[in-house]
Amino acid sequence: MITVTIDGKKPPLTYPKLKTVLQLLANLNLRVNDALIIREGELLTPDRHLRPGDHVTVRMVMSRG
């Protein structure tokens, strides 16, 4: 299970299986530079692998006014 929190929204989304950040982006309908993808304080590029048990934070970059 991979847990994904988008901009602090609760509850987080859960995915039984996701191989890469790119798959996550595709699932969320996001382009590469639409959001920061963060795991354990680290920024991830789309090619990085995700593992079961990962907590991923998605931070949208477009300002909201």
Added chain:
Amino acid sequence: MKCKRCGELAAVKLPSHHAGFCPDCFEVFFKRQAETAIRRHGMIKPGEKVLVAVSGGKDSLALMRVLTDLGHDVDGLHVHLGIPDSSDPVCERTEAYCQENGFRLHVLRTAEVGLAIPEVKDAVHRPICAVCGKIKRHYFNRFAYENGYTALATGHNLDDEVARLFANTLRWDAAYLSSQGPTLPGEGRFVRKIKPLYRLTEFETAAYCFLKGINHWKAACPYSGGASFTGHKKLFADLEDRSPGQKTAFYEAFLAQGRPHFKGASRGEGQDTLYACAQCGFPSSGEVCGVCRVRELVAKRKGEAD
């Protein structure tokens, strides 16, 4: 993915630059982009004092950081708008960040000059953001002018600039197209306006803030009807996705090839001549400037209420 500069594991992928960077090299990249913008567009001359318009959002704090790191003499100005549940926490967070980082920050409270935004909102019959924007621009410029700053820097990024340019191109707004750019020269009581982050995208400033531990304010203003040009930004994000580099190409080609053709375009009848406002002395297209007129409206409404 590996860092293009040093070969370590990359943290950011930038398709528009055909590159990935590790955190350290990304910072080098970011600083160089700002440096290039400043140099190419004559933004800051050696020894000049620069005032940074600090809203507390990611762009303005990133700007403060990068200008300081590049060795420029900068102070910040935060305009406290007097909006309940919003202006106080934004201001406190911004002050705390600046203090921790050794940045000098001035705070100007619009309530102290008769322009608390909630009162303005009740007194005018126009969308509040248009009026609020005008008030902020007036005081940023005025503060810079009265306190001896040569330039006023704002955190506009490439996405902001491209979306705005695109919107004005759709309307063929010649006056706008003639005067738009990363540097607007100073004149009279107008100080020079500069946008040192105009070559950097929203993603890049967000990544920079994250990597530099810049704890910016993320909530939107309660009066905001959503960020401006959101639709245009999305359109351009699609274009960029299909052919990386489009945003920069569109904007830079406008500066080099488009803008010269609009030189000298009129703003419309009676709009080109500026006078000194009879009340505050700052440039105005009428006898009394828009900001002083709004202040009168607020005072009048308060007088009636009392």
